[in-house]
Amino acid sequence: MNDYEMGRQFYESIVHFDESDEAKEFYYRTMDMKSINASGHEETIRDRILRAYGILFCEDTGLEMGQPAGPDEVAATADRLYIGSVGYDSKHWYRMKYHFPVIDDDNYDRFAALVVADLRSGPLRDSVFEDGDMLLVGAADPLHMTSEERKNQKVSAVRLPGGYDNDDHSGR
Numbered sequence: 001m002n003d004y005e006m007g008r009q010f011y012e013s014i015v016h017f018d019e020s021d022e023a024k025e026f027y028y029r030t031m032d033m034k035s036i037n038a039s040g041h042e043e044t045i046r047d048r049i050l051r052a053y054g055i056l057f058c059e060d061t062g063l064e065m066g067q068p069a070g071p072d073e074v075a076a077t078a079d080r081l082y083i084g085s086v087g088y089d090s091k092h093w094y095r096m097k098y099h100f101p102v103i104d105d106d107n108y109d110r111f112a113a114l115v116v117a118d119l120r121s122g123p124l125r126d127s128v129f130e131d132g133d134m135l136l137v138g139a140a141d142p143l144h145m146t147s148e149e150r151k152n153q154k155v156s157a158v159r160l161p162g163g164y165d166n167d168d169h170s171g172r
Helices: 003-015 021-031 045-057 071-078 108-121 123-130 147-152
Strands: 034-036 042-044 081-083 135-137 156-158
Touching: 003 021, 003 108, 021 045, 021 108, 042 045, 045 071, 045 108, 071 108, 108 123, 108 135
Parallel strands: none
Antiparallel strands: 034 042, 081 135, 135 156
16 A cells, blocks of 8 residues: 555545544554654654644744644634635535534544645545645634635645645555
């Protein structure tokens, strides 16, 4: 199994987390796996994902560069993520599409893992190549914007560095 396929299996375990004990088991087992980071220190996949999430999405939350995102940072940024276009509907608002009504101590790492896994191996990654859809990061606090303000907010597109860039999904 190549990296793309393993990443896709991890993504699917998160999506089906509430429906299946096997999915939960796979998710927890993967998140607790150890790896060696660039500085040679051992860390869990959970740590790596939360660090990646922090770097990609938490720049203006006061999180120090390189620190893992915590529940407060993930909750503060989750409503800023849009798929393809800005809107207040489940088709475009990432958190709504994946049914995370509340982000708290129990699921913040699962939401962060979902976003990162989707960028690397999920349908969002695939749609970048097929449909041109991107993950967009909008302005802070879109819940309190008018529809017009939300449509006209400044957004930036995000692609996970080191993702897979060929169409055969081989991960090479």
